Amino acid sequence: MDPSRKRAIRLTVALTAALLLASALVYTSFSAGRDELTASALLRQAVPGKSYILAGTVISQQREGDALLFRVRDPKLHMSVPVRYTGIVPDPFAVGRGVLVTVHEQGTNPQFVGEQDSLTTKCPSKYQAAAGSSY
Numbered sequence: 001m002d003p004s005r006k007r008a009i010r011l012t013v014a015l016t017a018a019l020l021l022a023s024a025l026v027y028t029s030f031s032a033g034r035d036e037l038t039a040s041a042l043l044r045q046a047v048p049g050k051s052y053i054l055a056g057t058v059i060s061q062q063r064e065g066d067a068l069l070f071r072v073r074d075p076k077l078h079m080s081v082p083v084r085y086t087g088i089v090p091d092p093f094a095v096g097r098g099v100l101v102t103v104h105e106q107g108t109n110p111q112f113v114g115e116q117d118s119l120t121t122k123c124p125s126k127y128q129a130a131a132g133s134s135y
Contacts, residue, residue, distance in 0.1 A: 036100065039074035039081045042112070046105040051115060054083065054103045055122075058095050072099060085114030090121045098122030 036055035037045065046052065056072035059080055063069070066086055073080040083103055093099065102118035105111070 038076070039072055040077045040079045041074075042081055042103075043079065046112075048105045051102050051104045053100055054081070054112065055098070055100050056080075057098055058093070061093075061095055072101070081112055083112050083114050085119055087114070087116035087119065089119060092121045092123070093119070 036053045039054070039056050042052055042054055054072055056074055059071050059073045061068065061070040064084075068085045068089055069082065070085070071080040071082050083101060085101060099122065100120045102115040103112040104115070106113045
């Protein structure tokens with residue numbers, strides 16, 4: 001076989017493989033993400049058995065044995081949903097803190113159960129103006 005033809009075939013195979021790998025990478029990165037839902041969106045869209053990422057602000061919390069019961073509020077509509085969570089609770093978790101937790105609906109009354117060890121807190125922005133500042 002002619003050496004220039006061999007090089008052309010190798011180049012075509014290498015470019016095809018690179019294109020397939022790049023396409024797989026792009027597909028994986030776009031399909032892997034899940035959207036966060038607020039409390040009001042979760043109440044509208046929740047399907048029993050399907051899991052969702054709930055985002056909002058903790059407005060109350062209490063312990064019931066090993067479970068942590070808390071309510072997450074939608075920042076715009078002031079609606080909230082109850083969450084029953086077991087697992088590791090991050091140190092900065094507190095009332096007034098923004099959280100993300102993976103939940104699924106359980107029962108007929110909107111009761112959401114957090115998946116174990118899925119709770120994370122959002123850190124307040126260090127760039128927000130302090131309360132009472134003139135900015």
